[in-house]
Amino acid sequence: MASEAADSSESVIVPNPSICQTCDQPLSSDVCPLCNTVPKDFVDVNSNEINTSANHLIQDSINKLETCLINSIADRKLFEDSISQRLSALEAKPNSCKHVCDISSTVEGRRLREDIVRLEGVKCQLEREVKSLQEKLEELASYVHIQSSKTPIELKSMETQTTDNQSMDQDSDRADKLIHEVVATVNVQNRFEVLDKVSDHPDSDSSHMLSKQGARSVNSKANHRTHATRYEKAPPKDEGISTSQGKQGTQLDILILGDSNTKALKGDILYPNKSVRKELTYNLTEATEYIQHSRLPDPKVILAHVGTNDIRDIRDASKVSEGFRKFIQTSRDKYPQTSLVLSSILPRDAPTLHGIGDDVNSFLKVVGDETSFVHIVDNTNFANEGAIKSALFASDGYHINRNGIRVLAANIKRTTNTMVQKGMKNPHLWDMNIDDN
Structure with a gap:
């Protein structure tokens, strides 16, 4: 019995603590899923702290993705x-x-x-x-x-009628001379007479003067035709030059060429103590022909107030400007030592004529600026903001009345005073300020 007990004690095997009792594998290898007893690192899944670099990269990527998504x-x-x-x-x-x-x-x-x-x-x-x-x-x-079918007798009667018309023209010439004689008898010592005796209808004033002298009235249209043919038939005579004393002179100071708006201007009243001659030339053609055929000695100044009728008849600014150019050239060739004064075109009530007049005045201004012997009379004070001043014009809106004559005379005097003031002893109306309204 004792021996059996000893044998049994010897047969009992003591377990190895480093060896897994189930799989006989070392515990340190931690390869057995059933007996894994090796302690692991504690990881708190509820913590935001990341302990490894890989987790940091993943978290950064997640943050970037969230930002991009937002x-x-x-x-x-x-x-x-x-x-x-x-x-x-x-x-x-x-x-x-x-x-x-x-x-x-x-x-x-x-x-x-x-x-x-x-x-x-x-x-x-x-x-x-x-x-x-x-x-x-x-x-x-x-x-x-009818004219082509007329008989020689009728033609002869027409010739007779033409002769009668010529005799009427001669009568008109005599009437013109009578007018000059009447004007010469006026007392020129009254320097205001040039305005006091002017009316809105100069033709009626002339007729009234003729009736006082016992002469018959003259038709203004017949006078116009007479003036138109006078320059073609014969050169003008060198007579009728007036001074403030009413005497004829050999040295002509001022030659005035003007249309119907200058009828009421009296040269010897405008320029006392100066020899002045005035001729009615109704358009640029007549004025140019007058200069061509003139036998007058060289005047100191030629004053021309023409062009208004040319604008009405031609209605072309370039052609009217060409007419002024011919007049200037003719005057310069005829009288090379004479100063030339051109009165600008007066404004018109009709818009078309007003525009043509502005174009011609622009041409005259350029000529006056670029040419030493040409001077331009500025008549812009006859209009206000593109419209004519009705107080200066007659009812037809074409001819100027007595107030318009005053303004025109003042404009002319302002331009020509420096040329003709030598020898003038006393001032007169156009040297003073005149109300243009």
């Missing part, structure tokens, strides 16, 4: 809002366009109707003008037919 969501939201606004604007635009189209169609329709009415009026006016021209053409054709 930005993308915000951009998407903005894009959706922009699209919504555009859709709203596009939905509202058709209504706005329709309203604008309705307004435009209404305005355009009214304008078209007004244009149609205006064109119909122009059409009617043109039809009337064409009809009038046709009637004049028929009258002219009938007149030509």
